[in-house]
Amino acid sequence: MLSRQTVGWTIGAAILLLIAALFAALFAAPENPAAPAIDIADLLRMTLTQAAISTTVATISGTAIAIALSRLNFRGRALTISILSSAIVAPAIAVALGLLTIWGRAGLIADATSALGVTWNWSIFGLHGIVLAHAVLDAPLVARILIDRLDAIPADRLKLGQCLGLGPWQRIRIVDWPALAPALPGAIGLVFLLCFTSFPVVFLLGGGPANQTFEVAIYGAVRQSFDLGGAAQLALVQMLACLVVILPVLLAAPQFGETATHRGYVWRPGATGSAISALIVAMGLLFYVSPLIAPLLRGLTAQNLLRLFALPSFWQALTTSLLIGTASALLTAILALQLSLARAGLRSRPARTALLLPAYAYLLTPAVVISLGLFLIVRAMGFAPQSAAPFALIIGSVLLALPFALSSMAPAADAIAARYGKLIQSLDLGPLTRWRFIEWPLMRTSAGTVLAMAFCFSLGDLGIIALFGTEQFATLPWAINRALGAYRTNDAAAMTAILLVLNFAVFLVLPRLIAGRHTDA
Amino acid sequence: MLEIENLRFAYSGEGPSFRYDITAGPGTVTTISGPSGSGKSTLFDLISGSATPHGGTIQLAGNSMLELPVARRPVSILFQSNNVFGHLSARDNVRLGAPRDLSGTEPAILSALETVGLAAYADQRADRLSGGQQQRIALARTLLRNKPILLLDEPFASLDPELVGQMRLLIKKLTGENRWITLVISHLEGDTGEFADRSYEMRDGRLLPSG
Known part of the structure; x- marks a missing residue:
């Protein structure tokens, strides 16, 4: 039987080989001389500007929510944190559509104002719409990362600060800041990366070439100008920019899948402070939840659903999404598990880093770039992109989910090795016995999280399908995009509602189903 | 004079319940001992306002402290660690x-x-x-x-024996000079000797004079 390390190194090598193939395909892509010239400097400026503004807004809002939440102790606090956690899997296309449903010209606010006889002229399209959507998606993520740090402040320190009568600003500066500071660079880096490489939001809310970013320009170069060389050039510049801007900060990135720390003590502020904190948390929740609820309100009507259920294209898109999501989730979990167990058995630090590095490299590779690379590889192998589309979608989804999966599973595998490694060795347990009695019971919680996360990533993806989607081959997000393009907004809202229900049901239920009553190491 | 009478507290669910009666005068050091989880630190949480009692009184010089918010309680507190902002x-x-x-x-x-x-x-x-x-x-x-009341929650636990002696002397001196009412939670045997003016012990959820 192959050793775990052999399996791990084989997977690592395969991922590395795929990176090499992607790069080779990007470098060899043919140019289209008839295609319009692309102003890379302008694209870079625009992408950096929107990412910087979005990151600033999301970080400030997220930090305020986390600080406010740390001041409160109420029934439903754990649920509030779970809702914030769901931001990591909230489909960007649903948020963009939700914002359109609320703020758009035919949205809920326009309906309300027209009932009052006032015409709603404000447009959500443009930089402000992009920033708003990114804040909705990423502020809860920042809050979720930071609340763990604030909840981990030792009870003694809080009691001491309270006993000393520190004012609200002193509390932030002296007690909160030392806990937040180590986590902020990683959180900011992650949010910047997500905004820098955002596709669905800019695609749907950008409002034209003036607010175009790399992702949308790559999509345009492939699907409109068929300038594969130009698209490849953009992809390479974008990856380089990601590397230069992000890598130093990303090294400090927070881990996902962390469980909330036990709160030893709650330092409640006075009545005014508590009221302000409650208001901030309520506004933050409303800000995040309303774009997700809006499509449900508009889309989940009997009339919409009946029309949708009569469309064969809807059932085809739903089946494709579920099959690809399931396959991606299973493959992600298997690969992450093998890599994590292989790494846990390694002692040499460089070897441990080297084993996971190829998988982490995809953190710097946006979905559209992976999609473009796979698209070029498939063409170079002589296949029609449509025929290889399901495999490309699964591979792309796995590569995107793998870094998040590893950051959840690798620490769990390490903890088992550190705690029980010697005992397992002394008992001379075989790999299957070890897996069945020790590793699976102790890792099933993180395995559940990984499966749910990978499924949701795949279900909500618009970046990879963007280059492979056709009328015959569609996933739910692609079908939503097509419905929007054909002004079938009710169909789009109904499909978004179904996407959201599926997404959050899987995210909330699957980890609990798999974990049962077990807790990870 | 600090007077605590029939002060009661119980953790929610099936947690233990505690009752405290203690008197301590200015310029004195009072030590409190007892096994882990016996409710010693809970007494300090009740005096400092970090926890709310279910009944009883805490009075300083005849005035109730229970209505005062944490920041306005006449209390300084020192823990085993985390006493300074690093x-x-x-x-x-x-x-x-x-x-x-x-x-x-x-x-x-x-x-x-x-x-x-x-x-x-x-x-x-x-x-x-x-x-x-x-x-x-x-x-x-x-x-x-x-502040007139100084609460020390196992302040010497992480110190080496030589430093413990020095700290005891310093605390005793400062307590006398400043007329503090000093309560010390401790597991160390030396704390019940010359250092303490009075000693109490937590037994079966009750605070009782030791010895």
Whole structure:
């Protein structure tokens, strides 16, 4: 039987080989001389500007929510944190559509104002719409990362600060800041990366070439100008920019899948402070939840659903999404598990880093770039992109989910090795016995999280399908995009509602189903 | 005089319940001992306002303390660890104890640091100093705060024996000079000897005079 390390190194090598193939395909892509010239400097400026503004807004809002939440102790606090956690899997296309449903010209606010006889002229399209959507998606993520740090402040320190009568600003500066500071660079880096490489939001809310970013320009170069060389050039510049801007900060990135720390003590502020904190948390929740609820309100009507259920294209898109999501989730979990167990058995630090590095490299590779690379590889192998589309979608989804999966599973595998490694060795347990009695019971919680996360990533993806989607081959997000393009907004809202229900049901239920009553190491 | 009578507290669910009766005068050191989880630290949480009792009274010089918010309770508290903010200098840590209306704060801070033998370290970051030095910074801060009640929750547990002796002497001296009512939670045998004026023990959820 192959050793775990052999399996791990084989997977690592395969991922590395795929990176090499992607790069080779990007470098060899043919140019289209008839295609319009692309102003890379302008694209870079625009992408950096929107990412910087979005990151600033999301970080400030997220930090305020986390600080406010740390001041409160109420029934439903754990649920509030779970809702914030769901931001990591909230489909960007649903948020963009939700914002359109609320703020758009035919949205809920326009309906309300027209009932009052006032015409709603404000447009959500443009930089402000992009920033708003990114804040909705990423502020809860920042809050979720930071609340763990604030909840981990030792009870003694809080009691001491309270006993000393520190004012609200002193509390932030002296007690909160030392806990937040180590986590902020990683959180900011992650949010910047997500905004820098955002596709669905800019695609749907950008409002034209003036607010175009790399992702949308790559999509345009492939699907409109068929300038594969130009698209490849953009992809390479974008990856380089990601590397230069992000890598130093990303090294400090927070881990996902962390469980909330036990709160030893709650330092409640006075009545005014508590009221302000409650208001901030309520506004933050409303800000995040309303774009997700809006499509449900508009889309989940009997009339919409009946029309949708009569469309064969809807059932085809739903089946494709579920099959690809399931396959991606299973493959992600298997690969992450093998890599994590292989790494846990390694002692040499460089070897441990080297084993996971190829998988982490995809953190710097946006979905559209992976999609473009796979698209070029498939063409170079002589296949029609449509025929290889399901495999490309699964591979792309796995590569995107793998870094998040590893950051959840690798620490769990390490903890088992550190705690029980010697005992397992002394008992001379075989790999299957070890897996069945020790590793699976102790890792099933993180395995559940990984499966749910990978499924949701795949279900909500618009970046990879963007280059492979056709009328015959569609996933739910692609079908939503097509419905929007054909002004079938009710169909789009109904499909978004179904996407959201599926997404959050899987995210909330699957980890609990798999974990049962077990807790990870 | 600090008088605690029939003070009761119980954790929710099936947790243990506690009852406290204790009297302590100014300028005295009172030690409290008992096994882990017996409710010693809970008493300090009740006195400092971090927990709310289910019944009973806490009076200082005849006035009830129970209605006062945490920040206004006449209490300084020192824990086994986490008594200083590591990223601040010794001086800034002590400054946090200065009353808002204290005139000439700087000389008072230095004087407090001098009293605990740390004037030379005033501008050092607290996390660069030893455990004993950090405890002394916290003591300097309590000097500046000058609250009548000093609560010490296992303050010597992380110190080496030589430092423990020095700290006991310092606390005893400062308690006498400032007329503090000092309550000390301790597992150390030496704390019930010359150091303590009175000793209590937690037994079966009740605080009883020991010996």
